[in-house]
Amino acid sequence: MPGLIYLYGMDRAALVKNIFAKRSVLCVGLDTDLAKIPRHLLQEEDPAFAFNKGIIDATKEFAVAYKINTAFYEAQGVKGWQSMERTLNYIPKDIFTIADAKRGDIGNTSEQYARTFFHTYPYDSVTVAPYMGSDSVKPFLQFDGKWAIVLGLTSNAGSADFQLQQCGNELLYERVLTTVASWGTPGNIMFVIGATRKEQLQEVRALLPDHFFLVPGVGAQGGDVDTVCRNAFNKDAGVLINVSRGVIYAGSGEGFAAQVHEAARKYQQEMAVYF
C-alpha cells in the first residue's frame, strides 16, 4: 500500500462546522435527467450544467453537500463527463462533494477509480461497493482529507436479498459495517444507510456511534427527515440526508429555481430543530 497521498479534500472538522453553521444536513442529489429538466434549458449549449447551475444557486444556502450521481452523466458519453466536471467546479468550495459512482474492484483497479474521483475530478468523497472486500476498499482510504462512502444498508427493496441475510450470529450488513469500519476511521469512512430502513436506523447508530451516514431515500422513496434525525443523529449530527428528485424536480418551467429553493428551505427547516 502506498503511504497517504495528500490532496485537498474536506476533513471532518470542516464538514461538521458547516453543518452546525447552516443547521442543516441536507445533501442535494444532482441526478440530472435531460428528460426531466425544464424544456427551455434544452436550448443551452450544456443543458445539464445549465440546470445544475440553477439548482446549486437555488440550494447552496441550505445544502451542506452535493451528490453527483455519475450514472446520469456517464449515460451521455463525453458530453456528460464535461457537464459533470463543470458542475463539480461550480459547487462552492466550502460544500462537501460526493461522486456517487459505487466503485470497487481488485486493488490496482480501485487505485485508478480513487485517482479518477479524488484527483482527476477532485471530489471530497466517492461511494464504494464493498462486495470485493478489503483490498477493493483500502485504496480509497489512502488520500488524506478524502472519504470512502461504503454501501451498508441500502434503501432499495433488493437490499433484503443479501444485506439482511443471516451471516453467523449477525446480519450480513452488520458484518459489513463493523468490518469495513475497522479498515479506516470515522474521519475517512462513511456508510450509506437508507432512510427507508426505519427499523434499523437506531440499531445502526448504536453499532457505529461515531461514523457519518449518507442517508438517501427521503422524498421520492418514502423516507422522512424526522425519522432519520430522531434515530441517527450523533453529537456531530453524523448524517448527510440526500434528497435528489424531491428537490431538483420540485420546480417546473422558467421559474423552476424559486420552487427548488423553497423545497430545499423546507427540508432545512425540518432538520434545524435537531440542532
Ligand SMILES: O=C(O)c1cc(=O)[nH]c(=O)n1[C@@H]1O[C@H](COP(=O)(O)O)[C@@H](O)[C@H]1O
Ligand atoms: O449511494 C446512494 O447514494 C444510494 C444508495 C441507496 O441505498 N439508495 C439510493 O437511492 N442511493 C442514491 O440516492 C439517490 C436517491 O434519489 P431520490 O430517490 O431521487 O432522492 C439516487 O442517486 C440513488 O442512486
